[in-house]
Every structure is written in C-alpha cells, then in structure tokens.
Amino acid sequence: MTGDILRAEGLRKQFPGVLALDGVDLSLRAGEVHVLLGENGAGKSTLIKILSGAYHPDGGRVLMDGRPVRIRSAGDARALGIATIYQEFNLVPQLTVAENLALGRPPRRFGLVDRARMERDAAGLLARVDVRVDPRTPVGRLGIARMQMVEIAKALALEARILIMDEPTAVLTTGEVEKLFAIVRQLRDEGVSIVFITHHLEEIPQIGDRVTVLRDGRSVAEVPASTPHDELVRLMVGRPIDQQYPRKRARPGEPLLKVRGLTRRGVFADVSFEVRAGEVVGVAGLVGAGRTEVARAVFGADHYDAGEVTVNGRRVPPGDVHAAMEAGLGLVPEDRKGQGLVLGAAVAENLGLVTLRDATRAGFVDRKGQRSAAAKVAGRLGIRMAGLDQEVRTLSGGNQQKVVIGKWLVAGARVLILDEPTRGVDVGARVEIYQLVNELTAAGDAVLMISSDLPEVLGMSDRILVMARGRLVGELPAAGATQDDVMAMAVAEVEGGRVQ
Amino acid sequence: MAVSSNVLVQRRSPVALWLAENGALVALVVLVVGLSLLSSDFLSVTNLLNVGVQAAVTAILAFGSTFVIVTGGIDLSVGSVAALSAIVLAWGATPAGWPWPVATVAGLAVGVACGLVNAVLIAYGKLPPFIATLAMLGVARGLALVISQGSPIELPAQVAHLGDTIGRYLPVPVIVMVVMGVVAAVILNRTYAGRAMYAIGGNEEAARLSGIKVDRQKLITYALSGGFAAVAGIVLASRLASAQPQAATGYELDAIAAVVIGGASLSGGKGRALGTFVGALILAVLRNGLNLLSVSAFWQQVVIGVVIALAVLVDTLRRRETS
Numbered sequence: 001m002t003g004d005i006l007r008a009e010g011l012r013k014q015f016p017g018v019l020a021l022d023g024v025d026l027s028l029r030a031g032e033v034h035v036l037l038g039e040n041g042a043g044k045s046t047l048i049k050i051l052s053g054a055y056h057p058d059g060g061r062v063l064m065d066g067r068p069v070r071i072r073s074a075g076d077a078r079a080l081g082i083a084t085i086y087q088e089f090n091l092v093p094q095l096t097v098a099e100n101l102a103l104g105r106p107p108r109r110f111g112l113v114d115r116a117r118m119e120r121d122a123a124g125l126l127a128r129v130d131v132r133v134d135p136r137t138p139v140g141r142l143g144i145a146r147m148q149m150v151e152i153a154k155a156l157a158l159e160a161r162i163l164i165m166d167e168p169t170a171v172l173t174t175g176e177v178e179k180l181f182a183i184v185r186q187l188r189d190e191g192v193s194i195v196f197i198t199h200h201l202e203e204i205p206q207i208g209d210r211v212t213v214l215r216d217g218r219s220v221a222e223v224p225a226s227t228p229h230d231e232l233v234r235l236m237v238g239r240p241i242d243q244q245y246p247r248k249r250a251r252p253g254e255p256l257l258k259v260r261g262l263t264r265r266g267v268f269a270d271v272s273f274e275v276r277a278g279e280v281v282g283v284a285g286l287v288g289a290g291r292t293e294v295a296r297a298v299f300g301a302d303h304y305d306a307g308e309v310t311v312n313g314r315r316v317p318p319g320d321v322h323a324a325m326e327a328g329l330g331l332v333p334e335d336r337k338g339q340g341l342v343l344g345a346a347v348a349e350n351l352g353l354v355t356l357r358d359a360t361r362a363g364f365v366d367r368k369g370q371r372s373a374a375a376k377v378a379g380r381l382g383i384r385m386a387g388l389d390q391e392v393r394t395l396s397g398g399n400q401q402k403v404v405i406g407k408w409l410v411a412g413a414r415v416l417i418l419d420e421p422t423r424g425v426d427v428g429a430r431v432e433i434y435q436l437v438n439e440l441t442a443a444g445d446a447v448l449m450i451s452s453d454l455p456e457v458l459g460m461s462d463r464i465l466v467m468a469r470g471r472l473v474g475e476l477p478a479a480g481a482t483q484d485d486v487m488a489m490a491v492a493e494v495e496g497g498r499v500q
Numbered sequence: 501m502a503v504s505s506n507v508l509v510q511r512r513s514p515v516a517l518w519l520a521e522n523g524a525l526v527a528l529v530v531l532v533v534g535l536s537l538l539s540s541d542f543l544s545v546t547n548l549l550n551v552g553v554q555a556a557v558t559a560i561l562a563f564g565s566t567f568v569i570v571t572g573g574i575d576l577s578v579g580s581v582a583a584l585s586a587i588v589l590a591w592g593a594t595p596a597g598w599p600w601p602v603a604t605v606a607g608l609a610v611g612v613a614c615g616l617v618n619a620v621l622i623a624y625g626k627l628p629p630f631i632a633t634l635a636m637l638g639v640a641r642g643l644a645l646v647i648s649q650g651s652p653i654e655l656p657a658q659v660a661h662l663g664d665t666i667g668r669y670l671p672v673p674v675i676v677m678v679v680m681g682v683v684a685a686v687i688l689n690r691t692y693a694g695r696a697m698y699a700i701g702g703n704e705e706a707a708r709l710s711g712i713k714v715d716r717q718k719l720i721t722y723a724l725s726g727g728f729a730a731v732a733g734i735v736l737a738s739r740l741a742s743a744q745p746q747a748a749t750g751y752e753l754d755a756i757a758a759v760v761i762g763g764a765s766l767s768g769g770k771g772r773a774l775g776t777f778v779g780a781l782i783l784a785v786l787r788n789g790l791n792l793l794s795v796s797a798f799w800q801q802v803v804i805g806v807v808i809a810l811a812v813l814v815d816t817l818r819r820r821e822t823s
C-alpha cells in the first residue's frame with residue numbers, strides 16, 4: 001500500500017440509538033482527488049468528522065504514511081496536515097480576510113500583532129487561490145464563493161497535506177464551480193490530497209480520480225471516477241433509479257400566479273411573469289441575480305416598492321405572509337434549517353406549523369386533528385422517521401426538505417415556490433421530491449422552482465425564466481433548451497450590465 | 501429504499517427514557533427523601549404546607565416567565581411588576597377608595613400593561629428583551645415607590661384573604677399556584693398562542709414564513725408574563741396583608757432559575773409548565789431544608805447557586821449525549 005498518504009480501516013462510530021459508521025475503509029493517495037459519495041445519512045459527515053478530530057471512532061484505525069495516528073482534536077488534525085472545509089464555513093464574518101487567514105496564530109512583532117505582515121501573507125495566499133480581494137475586507141462582505149476561497153487559502157496557510165471539502169459546490173454557480181475545480185486541480189498537482197464530497201454525479205469525472213461509495217455506514221465500493229452514473233447511483237442507493245428527472249408535462253390551465261412589474265429598488269426591477277395551473281416554471285440565473293429576493297417578495301416575506309401579485313384572481317398585499325398563505329401561496333425557502341424548520345421541534349409540530357391558525361377554535365388548537373393530518377402527509381411523502389415525535393434536527397437533509405414541503409401540503413397551498421428544493425438532498429429523496437412536484441401539477445397546482453442546478457431546471461420545468469442583475473432577461477421553453485442556452489442568457493446580461 | 505439510512509434505533513427502556521426526560525422531578529424526589537432522612541421535621545404536614553406557600557410566589561412568576569423563555573426571550577421585570585401591581589391595588593383600594601374588585605382589576609391591568617410595553621419595545625422597537633425588560637425592572641420599581649411614597653400600603657381585607665388557609669390544610673396561595681400552573685400548562689399545550697410560542701422560540705424566521713404573526717404573538721406572550729407577575733405580586737402582598745414597594749426584589753432571578761431547572765432552554769423552543777413547577781418546588785424545598793438543617797443564610801446562597809449550575813449542566817450533558 002505504498003503511495004497511500006492516509007488510510008482508514010474498519011472505522012466504527014456508534015451514537016446513542018444510531019450506528020453511524022459500521023466498517024468504513026478509505027485509502028487516499030498523495031496528490032489525488034478522492035470523491036466521497038453517498039446519500040445523506042450514509043456516514044460521510046461522520047467519517048470526515050473523525051478525520052478532522054471532531055469525533056473519536058469506537059473501532060478501527062487511521063494510518064498516515066503507514067503509521068497509526070490518533071486524531072483526538074482539531075489541533076491534532078491540523079498538526080497532521082489535515083484541513084477540513086465544512087459547508088458552514090469556519091470564518092468570523094466581522095474580521096477581515098487577513099485576520100481570518102491568520103486566526104489563532106497572527107504574526108507578531110514585539111508581542112503585538114504585525115498587521116502589515118499579516119496582510120502581506122494574506123495577499124500571497126489569496127494569489128495562490130486566484131482571488132482578487134483586498135485582505136482588509138471583512139469576510140462578511142464577500143459572497144459565498146469568495147468565502148470558500150478564503151477557507152481554501154486558510155487551509156493552504158496551515159500547509160495542509162490533506163484537504164477535506166464537504167459539498168463545496170452545493171452553493172456555487174456553474175462558473176464558480178469551474179473556478180473551484182481549477183484551484184482543486186492545481187492543489188492536486190502540487191501534491192495535496194483532496195477528499196471531495198458532492199451530490200452532483202456529473203462533477204465526479206470532471207474533478208475526481210477515485211470514488212469511495214458509502215451506504216448505510218459502510219464503504220461499499222471503491223471505483224474509478226470514470227464509472228458510469230447509473231452504476232454509481234446503484235452503488236449508492238443499492239438499487240437502480242429509473243429516471244433522474246421524471247417530469248410528466250401536463251397541459252397548463254388558467255394562470256394561478258400573476259406577478260406584474262414587481263420592483264424593489266436596488267434589488268430587482270420590473271419583474272413580470274405568470275405561472276399556470278399544472279405548470280412548473282423554473283427560474284435560472286447566477287447566485288445574486290435576485291431570484292430568491294423576488295420569491296420572498298412574492299410570498300410577502302419582504303416588502304417591495306412597486307408592482308402587484310395576484311394569486312388565483314386575488315390580489316395579495318405586499319409584505320403580508322399571512323395573506324399570501326390564505327391566497328394559496330407556499331414558500332419552501334432556500335435556507336431549510338434557518339427559515340424552513342423549527343429544528344428542535346417534532347415532525348408533527350413542523351408539519352402543522354402553517355395550519356396552526358386554521359386548526360384553532362376559540363384559541364384552542366385541535367392537536368389531534370393536526371397530528372392525523374401530519375401523519376397522512378408524512379405517509380404520502382414517505383418521510384423516513386422513527387415517528388411523528390422525532391425531532392426534525394435528527395432527520396437527514398432529504399427528509400427535512402420533505403417536512404418543509406409537507407407543511408404546505410397540509411395547508412393545501414395551490415402555488416408552491418420552491419427555492420433550491422434539492423440542495424443538499426440525496427439522489428433518492430431528490431427523485432421523490434420531483435415525483436411530488438409531478439403529483440401536484442397533475443392535480444392542477446402550480447410550482448415556481450428556483451434552482452442553480454441547471455440539469456434540474458431543464459429536466460423538471462415546463463418553462464424557464466432567466467434572471468440576471470435583478471431583471472428577468474429571458475424566457476424559454478424547457479423542451480429542447482440546453483444548459484448553454486440558459487447560461488448564455490444569464491451571463492450575457494451580466495457582462496452587459498458591468499459595462500454600463 | 502426499503503432500508504432507510506442509518507436508523508438502527510436502539511430502544512431504551514421506557515423507564516430510562518422517562519427518567520431522562522424528567523430529571524428535575526427525579527432530583528426533587530431525591531431531595532425530599534434525603535431531607536426527610538436528615539431532618540425529622542421536614543416531612544410534617546405543617547412544614548410541607550409551608551414549603552408550598554413559599555414556593556407559590558416564585559412558581560406563579562416562573563409560569564409567566566416560562567412563556568417568555570419558550571419564545572427565546574427573557575423577562576427581568578417580573579419582580580418589579582409584581583410589586584407595582586400590588587401597590588396599585590392597595591393604593592386604589594385604600595387612599596383612592598375604589599371598591600376592592602375595581603382595585604384588583606386595576607392591579608392586574610397594570611401588570612398586563614407593563615408586559616405590553618415590554619412587548620412593544622421588543623417586537624416593534626427591536627430592543628433585545630434583556631434591555632427592554634431591564635428598563636421595565638427599573639421603571640416599575642420606581643413607580644411602585646412613587647405611588648406608595650416608599651411605605652407599605654394596607655391591602656383590602658377581601659383581597660388579603662388570598663393569604664389565608666382554608667380549614668387547616670389548604671393555604672390559598674397554594675391553590676392559586678396550582679390554578680395558575682394549570683392555566684399555564686393549558687395555554688402552552690393547547691392554545692394557538694402557546695404553540696406559536698414554541699415555534700417562535702424554536703425558529704422565529706421559520707415561524708414568520710409559516711404565517712405566524714410573530715410580533716402580535718410576542719405582545720400576548722409578554723402580556724401574559726406581566727399578568728402572571730401581577731397575580732404573584734397580589735398573592736405575596738396578601739400573605740403580609742400589605743403591599744410593599746420593595747417586595748419581590750430579585751424574584752425575577754428565582755423565576756428564571758425555576759424555569760431553567762425545570763428543563764427549559766434559554767435559547768427558546770423548550771420548556772413546560774410542569775417542569776417550571778418542579779423547578780420552583782426544588783428551590784423552595786432546598787431553602788426550607790437548609791433552614792431546618794440550620795445552614796447559615798450565607799451558605800444557602802452558595803448551595804442554591806451550585807444547584808442551578810448543576811441542574812443546567814446535567815441537562816446539557818444529557819442533551820449532548822442524545823443528539
């Protein structure tokens with residue numbers, strides 16, 4: 001086994017009630033990009049937390065350069081040259097880029113922090129990851145893509161030999177992903193070994209060398225990155241998935257949602273569109289194009305300055321979530337944990353959140369009725385849980401997302417706005433969500449779907465709206481459209497805008 | 501997917517689960533058993549009733565605080581509001597000469613009004629609850645002193661009966677405590693307002709995006725806290741038959757301690773009326789027991805501080821283990 005910089009053998013990790021890892025092997029060569037693939041809950045997070053010192057395994061061992069090592073803390077991991085970039089970044093938003101890069105070990109002169117040197121060092125690191133940003137900028141002002149680059153630069157500052165990246169592409173647009181891949185390849189060529197977690201199968205041959213597939217806490221296969229998608233999916237879920245995008249297009253009916261001239265100064269302007277009964281309208285665009293902002297305004301979560309929203313013929317007043325709900329709108333927000341769920345509450349509570357008011361008579365909530373409605377929807381969505389009383393926090397990402405969608409089903413929403421509905425959701429649950437979208441539209445409801453996942457937008461929409469710089473720049477039928485068509489619209493307008 | 505990922509649920513015995521969920525109750529039982537072994541006086545009927553009376557004011561305040569803490573807020577003003585409400589009642593009845601029912605309603609209304617002012621500052625003024633209610637702590641206490649000119653005011657006899665004992669074994673404060681506890685439990689478990697409190701405390705933004713009018717619910721929450729504080733203040737005054745402007749000073753901290761010992765989380769979304777009840781009993785039993793064992797008042801403070809820290813520590817460790 002020469003060439004292996006890191007080996008994990010037979011790792012086991014038991015949590016109360018859950019066996020998270022049950023015999024996981026991983027071999028990482030020097031200078032390779034090793035993809036870790038598996039559904040949510042398969043054990044990927046637990047594995048990387050063991051490698052980064054956050055958890056201690058109950059069984060098995062980790063070897064580096066052939067010698068067993070003990071990684072008991074984040075400090076141990078750092079000393080061994082292992083750096084991890086989690087989905088939630090470990091950056092302090094109020095501090096500058098330079099301060100973040102030197103966090104915990106700032107260069108000192110006469111016992112005081114040497115800011116000039118700190119900023120010089122930072123500039124050097126930023127150049128290595130090809131990010132042009134002033135090291136004195138507070139990190140909180142950067143976009144997600146550049147924050148991620150700062151995280152990578154931080155790993156470089158620690159001279160990491162192993163870089164673990166947990167779904168780094170989940171929050172990036174296509175262009176940003178390309179840039180990330182270029183940096184990852186460059187690091188690989190410099191001899192850094194990278195453990196790369198992704199849910200996007202098409203990224204695997206682009207960036208990976210080998211793939212380890214995890215399923216139910218076991219490593220079930222180690223295959224080359226060129227393995228066909230079907231085979232990877234089969235390994236991951238233990239059975240083949242018939243169709244990745246099972247959209248059944250229906251003939252659209254009457255317009256259910258009409259948006260006219262929606263404008264919020266400095267954010268979006270003159271946005272007009274319709275969504276018809278039985279229709280899925282996709283909204284594509286770069287991150288920051290204003291898609292989420294428009295969705296939130298339509299739903300009444302934020303105010304807007306001009307324009308009007310009509311649902312099923314009823315005018316919805318601005319900035320009134322309750323009225324939007326009554327009219328039949330539902331929003332599945334982009335930030336599931338932050339805005340969609342009460343994580344510490346039970347599945348039943350979350351499913352009943354929207355209907356709490358309707359289930360109230362003279363101040364008293366009909367909790368039995370709420371519970372049976374929740375049970376019905378949980379069954380329909382196939383939410384995998386120990387029971388309705390399970391805390392939502394402990395569900396996998398896909399099942400959490402089903403709960404967010406489910407609360408709108410309980411409420412009988414006619415127009416669902418889905419903002420990045422499958423981000424961080426595994427393949428199996430993803431197809432289930434698509435099937436649900438099909439069911440809803442078949443029953444005459446309408447779906448507005450914002451997504452940065454182009455194959456998803458193309459595969460699941462009937463029509464696609466493209467946004468750039470706060471404006472609607474184009475519309476095209478999904479049938480026959482290609483990713484290039486959509487991206488051309490999204491990007492062209494941005495560059496035009498920059499010239500102004 | 502026939503086999504769902506990683507859910508190999510190991511069933512723990514129902515008894516173990518119940519014990520883990522009701523740690524405060526277990527602690528109370530242990531405390532009672534321990535004290536009855538250490539002191540022969542502890543388990544007497546008179547002493548236990550005494551404990552109940554001592555617990556009553558803290559418990560009623562703490563029930564009100566439970567609402568606020570469940571929403572993820574905090575109410576530091578309840579001690580002062582309790583005193584102000586009692587003073588307004590007594591002042592209304594005696595110097596101002598209102599009929600006692602009017603004075604009582606006025607006292608309760610003042611408590612609710614203080615809560616509403618807190619809520620307006622928090623929900624619409626966007627002040628942190630800590631600051632808004634800290635300000636009210638000062639304002640309400642000050643007003644109590646202003647109205648009473650710094651001296652106790654006699655309570656109307658009809659209201660002072662709240663401090664009596666019915667027959668030999670039924671102290672009215674204990675009855676009021678139990679009633680208020682049941683009311684709190686019903687509000688928290690059964691009403692829209694209560695369920696909305698849990699949602700807001702669990703995730704305010706998710707609650708708002710689910711159509712819950714968060715600002716309006718906060719008004720209700722703090723108004724309830726103020727109302728419960730008023731009841732507590734009146735009960736406290738009735739035991740002395742007079743309203744005192746300096747009464748209930750520092751009680752807000754006991755109330756918060758009772759809520760937290762009872763298993764609520766200061767970050768919101770968790771807490772039960774029964775837990776709070778047990779928390780208030782633990783504090784009262786502890787104080788009573790330490791008195792019986794002739795532990796000095798100075799050391800009592802040390803012991804109670806340690807108990808609060810331990811209670812929360814045990815709870816935190818347990819949660820870390822199960823999550």
